[in-house]
Amino acid sequence: MVKQTIVERFAEESHPDVLEEFDRASLEELVSKHETPFMVLDLSEVDYQYKSLQAALPGVKLFYALKALSHPALIKRLKSLGCNFDLATIGEVELVESLGVKGDQCIHTHPIKKDKEIKRALEFGCNRFVIDNMEELKKFIPYAGQVELIVRVSFRSKQAVVDLSRKFGCALEELPLLVEFAQQNSIEVIGLSFHVGSQSLSPMTQANAIRASIAAMKVMNSVNWKFLDIGGSFPVSYQEAVLPIADFCAPVMEALSELPENIEIFAEPGRFIAAPSMIEVVSIVGKARRGAKIWYYLDDGVYGGFSGQMFDHATYPLAPLKPFDPTGEFLSSVLAGPTCDSIDVVAEDIELPDMEIGDILVGKKMGAYTIASATEFNFYPKPKVVVVEDIFDPETEAL
Ligand SMILES: Cc1ncc(COP(=O)(O)O)c(C=O)c1O
Structure with a gap:
């Protein structure tokens, strides 16, 4: 597990992106109103992220992947922004349908x-589907004429934190057979897609995948290609800084400029x-000295909101809510979740000021693949989600 140091994080957080900072007073107000553990969904941040990505990918149609976080308030906000x-599932179809999203605004x-x-x-009205193998293509024979299919191609990526081309995606060499079968059965296969892996640390895998896809489209010129889907992968800074999104997307856009208009x-x-x-x-909720370390027991852990530490390989930036002296004494500490399982440890080696029972900790960047994969193991309920419009205030002290 990555060693976490609050002081280092303070240094990182002095970068000028004020949207990354939280208003301590607003958080204290929320804490006075809501019992912990709870999550705070900031809709102004949703706006900011969506608009930043759209600005970095001009002309690219964004399809938000619901699996990361499917809170209705987030979906409604994205819908209002034109996203x-x-x-991927019937549950997701029914959720967006219930929120007034139309099928032609979606891909499966x-x-x-x-x-x-x-x-x-x-x-529901969604007729664009992804396939990546012959058996799956055959499932669409009864729907020929009703669907537009996109073939997912695998581009393995060693630098992505979550490699998504191991489980899904065909080799480029398999494309001609799939296309031929589709044409013989009057099924429209008119797009290519890939996902080079989530939390990709370099845009070059995606840029190379785009170029390889364009080359494949050129070779298979009997197809009237309509779509290229470049997947997700766009990274965020957790413990370590990643490229700003405009810089990450620049080589992607350059590769996309080679695509026919x-x-x-x-x-x-x-x-x-x-x-x-x-x-x-x-x-x-608990504190014990065990050997050289202080163990703090929290009211949520890896079976709950911190589940992304297990499934998504993420380590979230954490900070105490109470003000503390960044130059003062820090103690080597462990942060453990509440369940009876010993794997339920959120931070194995974290430098913290002396904390007391009842003190509050805030985990940041905890929107993706967190509550989405949380369980209620031991009958600890999942943290509730409090929706706010704007929690940051650049005028006040940052966490
Ligand atoms: C098919 C598909 N699309 C999009 C995403 C979202 O990717 P990311 O979180 O990298 O944005 C995923 C993530 O698992 C996925 O499997």
């Missing part, structure tokens, strides 16, 4: 589906929009 949606990107999932998406470009961001939009507020 489209990337769906799960490469493996049951027939009833195809039917439900079509009933009539081909529409899609992207499926999840993490980039959701992660910075939510923080988690937890309390210390």
Whole structure:
């Protein structure tokens, strides 16, 4: 586990992106109103992330990947901003449908589906689906003429924190067979897609995948290609800084400039929009000295809002809510979740000022793949989500 030092984090946070900072007074007010653990979804941050990504990817149609965080307030905000949606399950279809999203604003990107999932998406009005193998393509024979298919290609990525091309995606060499079968059965295969991995640390894998996809489209010129879907992967800074989004997207845009103009470009961001939009507020409920370390027991852990530390390989920036002297004494500490399982440790080695039972800690960048994969193990309820319009205030002290 990464060693976390509050002091270092303070240094990092002095960078000029004030949207990263939180207003301590507003948080204290929230703490006075809501019992911990709770998460705070900041809709102004959703706006900011969406607009930053759209500005960095001009002309690219964004489909928010619901799996990262599917809170209705976030979906409604994105809908009002003109965002489209990337769906993978019947549950996701029904959620966006209930919020007034139309089927033609969506793509269904799960490469493996049951027939009833195809039917439900079509009933909703979503007719663009992703496939990545022959068996899946055959499932669309009954729907020929009703669907537009996008073939997902695998581009392995060693530098992405979560490599998504291991489980899904065909090799480029498999494309001609799939295209030929589709044409013989009058099924429209008219797009290519890939996902080079979530929290990608270099844009070059994506840029190379774009160039390889363009080359494949040129070779298969019997197809009237309409879409190229460049997936998600856009990273956020957790413990370590990543490239600003405009710099990350510059080589991606350069590669996309080689695409023929009539081909529409899609992207499926999840993490980039959701992660910075939510923080988690937890309390210390127990404290024990064990060997050289102080163990603090929190009221939420890796079975709850911090589940992304297990499934998503993320380590969230954490800070105490109470003001402290950054030049004062820091103690080597462990932060443990509340459950009876010993794997439930949020930070194994973190430098903290002396904390007391009842003190509050705030976890930042906790919107993506956190509550989405939380459980209620041990009957600890999942943290509730408090929705606010704007929690940061650049005039006040940053956490
Ligand atoms: C098909 C698909 N699209 C989009 C995403 C979102 O990717 P990211 O979180 O990197 O933005 C994922 C993540 O698992 C995915 O599987």
